[in-house]
Amino acid sequence: MTAISENHPIEATGGERVDTPFRRFAAEFFESKVATGALILLVVIVLAALFAPLLSPQNPYDLAQVSILDSRLPPGEKSMDGYTFLLGTDGAGRDLYSAILHGLRISLSVGVMSGIIALLVGMAVGLAAAYWGGRVETVIMRIVDLQLSFPAVLVALILLTLLGKGIENIILALVVAQWAYYARTVRGSALVERRKEYVEAATCLGLSHNRIVFRHILPNCLAPLIVVVTVQTAHAIALEATLSFLGVGLPQTEPSLGLLISNGFEYMMSGRYWISFFPGIALLLTIVSINLVGDQLRDVLNPRLKR
Amino acid sequence: MTAPTLQVENLRTHFFSKDGVVKAVDDVSFEVRAGEVLGLVGESGSGKSVTGFSIIGLVDPPGRIVEGSIHFKGDDLVGLSDEQMRKVRGSKIAMIFQDPMMTLNPVLRVDTQMVETIQAHEAVDRSVALGRARDALAQVGIPSPEERLKAYPHQLSGGMRQRVAIAIAFLNKPDLIIADEPTTALDVTIQGQILYEAQRLCRETGTALIWITHDLAVVAGLADRIAVMYAGRIVEMGETDAVIDRPMHPYTVGLLGSVPSHTKRGQRLAQIPGMTPSLLDLPPGCAFRARCPRADSLCLDAPESTEPRSGHHIRCVHPHGVLESAEA
Amino acid sequence: MTVYIIRRLMQSAVVVFLMSVIVFFGLHVVGDPVYMFASPDAPQEEIEKVIRQFGLDRPVYEQYWLFLKGALSGDLGRSYVFGEPALKLITQRMPATLELAFVALFLAVVLGIPLGLYAGLKPHSSVSRTIMAGSILGFSLPTFWVGIMLIMVFAVMLGWLPSTGRGDTVTILGIEVSFLTLDGLSHIFLPAFNLALLKISLVIRLTRAGTREAIHQDYIKFARAKGLSTSRIVGLHLLKNILIPVVTVLGLEFGSLIAFSVVTETIFAWPGMGKLLIEAIQTLDRPIIVAYLMMIVVVFIVINLVVDILYSVLDPRVRLRDQTV
Numbered sequence: 001m002t003a004i005s006e007n008h009p010i011e012a013t014g015g016e017r018v019d020t021p022f023r024r025f026a027a028e029f030f031e032s033k034v035a036t037g038a039l040i041l042l043v044v045i046v047l048a049a050l051f052a053p054l055l056s057p058q059n060p061y062d063l064a065q066v067s068i069l070d071s072r073l074p075p076g077e078k079s080m081d082g083y084t085f086l087l088g089t090d091g092a093g094r095d096l097y098s099a100i101l102h103g104l105r106i107s108l109s110v111g112v113m114s115g116i117i118a119l120l121v122g123m124a125v126g127l128a129a130a131y132w133g134g135r136v137e138t139v140i141m142r143i144v145d146l147q148l149s150f151p152a153v154l155v156a157l158i159l160l161t162l163l164g165k166g167i168e169n170i171i172l173a174l175v176v177a178q179w180a181y182y183a184r185t186v187r188g189s190a191l192v193e194r195r196k197e198y199v200e201a202a203t204c205l206g207l208s209h210n211r212i213v214f215r216h217i218l219p220n221c222l223a224p225l226i227v228v229v230t231v232q233t234a235h236a237i238a239l240e241a242t243l244s245f246l247g248v249g250l251p252q253t254e255p256s257l258g259l260l261i262s263n264g265f266e267y268m269m270s271g272r273y274w275i276s277f278f279p280g281i282a283l284l285l286t287i288v289s290i291n292l293v294g295d296q297l298r299d300v301l302n303p304r305l306k307r
Numbered sequence: 308m309t310a311p312t313l314q315v316e317n318l319r320t321h322f323f324s325k326d327g328v329v330k331a332v333d334d335v336s337f338e339v340r341a342g343e344v345l346g347l348v349g350e351s352g353s354g355k356s357v358t359g360f361s362i363i364g365l366v367d368p369p370g371r372i373v374e375g376s377i378h379f380k381g382d383d384l385v386g387l388s389d390e391q392m393r394k395v396r397g398s399k400i401a402m403i404f405q406d407p408m409m410t411l412n413p414v415l416r417v418d419t420q421m422v423e424t425i426q427a428h429e430a431v432d433r434s435v436a437l438g439r440a441r442d443a444l445a446q447v448g449i450p451s452p453e454e455r456l457k458a459y460p461h462q463l464s465g466g467m468r469q470r471v472a473i474a475i476a477f478l479n480k481p482d483l484i485i486a487d488e489p490t491t492a493l494d495v496t497i498q499g500q501i502l503y504e505a506q507r508l509c510r511e512t513g514t515a516l517i518w519i520t521h522d523l524a525v526v527a528g529l530a531d532r533i534a535v536m537y538a539g540r541i542v543e544m545g546e547t548d549a550v551i552d553r554p555m556h557p558y559t560v561g562l563l564g565s566v567p568s569h570t571k572r573g574q575r576l577a578q579i580p581g582m583t584p585s586l587l588d589l590p591p592g593c594a595f596r597a598r599c600p601r602a603d604s605l606c607l608d609a610p611e612s613t614e615p616r617s618g619h620h621i622r623c624v625h626p627h628g629v630l631e632s633a634e635a
Numbered sequence: 636m637t638v639y640i641i642r643r644l645m646q647s648a649v650v651v652f653l654m655s656v657i658v659f660f661g662l663h664v665v666g667d668p669v670y671m672f673a674s675p676d677a678p679q680e681e682i683e684k685v686i687r688q689f690g691l692d693r694p695v696y697e698q699y700w701l702f703l704k705g706a707l708s709g710d711l712g713r714s715y716v717f718g719e720p721a722l723k724l725i726t727q728r729m730p731a732t733l734e735l736a737f738v739a740l741f742l743a744v745v746l747g748i749p750l751g752l753y754a755g756l757k758p759h760s761s762v763s764r765t766i767m768a769g770s771i772l773g774f775s776l777p778t779f780w781v782g783i784m785l786i787m788v789f790a791v792m793l794g795w796l797p798s799t800g801r802g803d804t805v806t807i808l809g810i811e812v813s814f815l816t817l818d819g820l821s822h823i824f825l826p827a828f829n830l831a832l833l834k835i836s837l838v839i840r841l842t843r844a845g846t847r848e849a850i851h852q853d854y855i856k857f858a859r860a861k862g863l864s865t866s867r868i869v870g871l872h873l874l875k876n877i878l879i880p881v882v883t884v885l886g887l888e889f890g891s892l893i894a895f896s897v898v899t900e901t902i903f904a905w906p907g908m909g910k911l912l913i914e915a916i917q918t919l920d921r922p923i924i925v926a927y928l929m930m931i932v933v934v935f936i937v938i939n940l941v942v943d944i945l946y947s948v949l950d951p952r953v954r955l956r957d958q959t960v
Binding site for chain 3: 146149150151153154157158161162234238241242245246247248258261264265268269273276277280283284287288291292295
């Protein structure tokens with residue numbers, strides 16, 4: 001009797017080409033044209049930031065190359081020695097195009113650095129909370145909740161008030177403002193994983209704590225973590241720009257995009273829009289492309305949306 | 308004989324999905340008379356619910372009625388404008404849903420949800436509407452209806468909520484009620500009460516009732532006639548006694564065989580092998596043939612609807628109980 | 636309910652206390668405010684006079700003890716710059732900030748909910764796609780840059796709207812407000828819109844997601860089966876269910892509106908407490924910074940409590956209880 005029902009396989013799964021998880025993931029990611037475009041744009045931006053010194057016609061911070069006589073020239077004007085300023089010049093006579101490439105370098109490195117450190121801190125704390133549970137978890141999650149109830153911008157602002165300007169200080173402030181997001185994400189997905197049977201099985205096999213956490217639990221938290229990393233990196237870049245604009249972030253010697261925009265603000269009223277406008281566009285494109293990639297990653301990695 | 312309240316002819320409702328056309332309802336015809344209870348039976352995915360939603364005009368894109376007519380008291384509902392159809396819904400044709408936990412709006416009080424049903428179709432005062440709502444609750448056997456009117460759905464039990472939903476359906480004295488598995492989500496004891504209540508109200512008011520279910524046992528005691536659906540088609544339809552006692556379609560025979568009963572105690576329950584076919588790209592011919600013990604090459608052509616006995620329709624070329632001796 | 640509120644308030648008091656400790660001692664590590672007010676080459680006596688005047692000659696813990704004693708009687712110290720009580724300066728500036736935040740919140744609701752509803756009800760139309768693209772942009776645009784661009788377009792290029800200050804104000808119940816005069820309204824629009832942009836995007840996304848989920852619910856289908864008009868289904872059945880998450884999130888986001896008003900106020904020279912904070916940071920005016928942060932913590936606590944109560948009003952299924960965590 002039972003043999004009959006087994007004669008009807010649900011669906012033939014053999015005969016298909018072998019898919020690696022990564023290839024399937026990539027195929028799903030590139031299904032969206034918008035996300036593909038955003039990823040290409042992001043790669044271009046990162047390359048531009050990496051090779052800024054090679055790509056920019058001028059070193060905007062070499063005083064020998066910058067002439068104050070060229071200051072506040074609109075886009076397309078020629079310099080004293082015949083070079084064309086594609087995007088105009090700023091108040092000190094720097095070529096804006098070169099300044100933006102260099103600013104991008106600083107903005108991206110601050111964003112990525114703070115993201116990586118916050119990720120490591122948050123991951124350690126989140127895993128600790130999920131793995132040990134009990135009182136450790138309660139205390140950690142209380143602190144996380146408390147901090148998350150304050151907007152990141154305020155936390156970073158207070159911290160920079162206490163620490164003063166500087167690239168290390170702003171990275172530290174961004175880490176403090178962000179670690180809680182990572183901790184919450186890691187703890188959330190680690191808790192789900194911890195309850196699954198394979199962790200129990202691993203415990204029964206007598207595997208060490210480290211091995212269970214790093215070889216078994218952590219890899220399974222990666223998908224949500226990747227999404228949070230992209231979103232938070234975009235956030236960190238915007239936050240750094242905002243803080244620099246408010247005058248508590250980076251010093252004038254490390255002009256990120258935010259500082260370039262801030263410097264251009266005073267010329268805005270006299271109609272010299274380009275000094276703030278173009279760095280802003282660069283900042284916008286960076287953040288939008290990261291966010292779009294993050295959006296698509298969330299859709300592709302979300303197991304609930306899987307068919 | 309009076310004209311039927313509802314007459315569905317050659318109804319086809321298809322869903323145009325990304326992967327292809329799903330023929331959820333494929334050439335379905337039946338009729339229901341005033342005061343009559345029709346049991347529409349089938350597995351999930353057989354198209355029975357979509358048939359109900361087609362009648363009341365609530366098939367959502369990507370689905371739509373592609374062919375056929377639905378004559379309700381003489382007028383064809385297919386092709387009515389949205390506003391005309393809205394006026395029919397809730398007043399002339401009402402519907403009861405499967406899960407009473409989900410059908411009442413959780414953030415609105417019972418009185419709000421009842422009064423709006425009346426006021427959507429008639430310009431009456433709130434106080435008048437409230438009075439009618441209270442009467443309706445009393446009618447379906449809800450104790451202290453005055454208090455229940457002030458309650459939020461989450462304060463009522465599942466059975467109580469389904470009674471409220473039934474009261475709402477009867478509020479505007481409809482000519483037809485479509486009940487889509489209204490007892491499936493309830494406890495067995497509550498099921499019986501709800502069945503009884505619905506049947507009594509229909510008899511009293513002369514309302515026609517289409518009772519959609521996957522459970523033959525439920526409709527056996529309730530319906531006047533039964534229509535069995537399989538893969539978007541009605542495969543067998545007739546008087547309840549005739550279908551239950553002398554089923555002709557192999558699928559109905561299989562369904563009846565898989566119902567546990569005390570006469571078969573101790574025996575192994577029969578089951579229908581295989582599973583419901585995907586409605587996407589259904590192969591031509593009889594949809595049941597892959598699971599049918601009687602299938603042969605004749606079944607490669609879709610069987611037409613025939614009426615081997617008076618009032619008993621089937622779509623099968625190898626029916627039980629007819630010409631059986633000749634075949635053997 | 637009362638027990639619940641009392642418990643919450645007690646928890647909050649602990650948070651306020653911890654915050655004051657962190658900020659007070661933290662601020663003592665950075666910079667020396669004395670040199671902001673006395674030139675470094677001033678005679679030693681004058682410098683010492685300033686130090687004594689600010690009470691900086693005492694040890695830190697004693698300064699904190701004095702601060703705490705004062706704080707309990709409503710005295711958060713005197714501003715080094717203005718020489719006035721810090722709390723008074725903050726409360727003077729607070730109405731302007733709150734007005735800005737409330738108008739921004741209003742814009743977020745009035746623009747965000749209809750746009751989100753439309754995008755949720757007709758997800759495949761080109762208008763909806765435009766709305767959603769706009770909301771991604773709204774999420775990504777840094778507030779301060781949008782502010783600058785708004786000034787550039789509407790104040791500098793078109794000359795339609797003013798870019799600084801509050802304009803004419805009217806006094807109601809002892810509070811000055813801008814939004815009741817035409818001039819004030821023209822002044823508040825740009826900064827409020829600037830502040831609201833992020834929240835508009837957020838409300839659009841929340842409303843759209845809520846709508847997409849709700850329209851497939853049985854209670855919506857049942858409402859349609861009852862023959863209700865589309866406007867009643869969307870306006871009552873759908874909206875009331877969607878409003879629950881939207882109100883919760885918006886309430887919690889009100890705090891971030893006040894935080895971000897620091898940025899907007901700086902750009903639009905809006906005389907609120909955020910601008911005061913930035914100025915105080917630049918001049919190391921410690922009492923102002925401490926007072927601002929204390930106020931902010933209190934505002935946040937009040938907001939969280941109000942949101943919880945509002946939530947229980949909106950959703951009949953939720954009743955506030957003394958939760959055992």
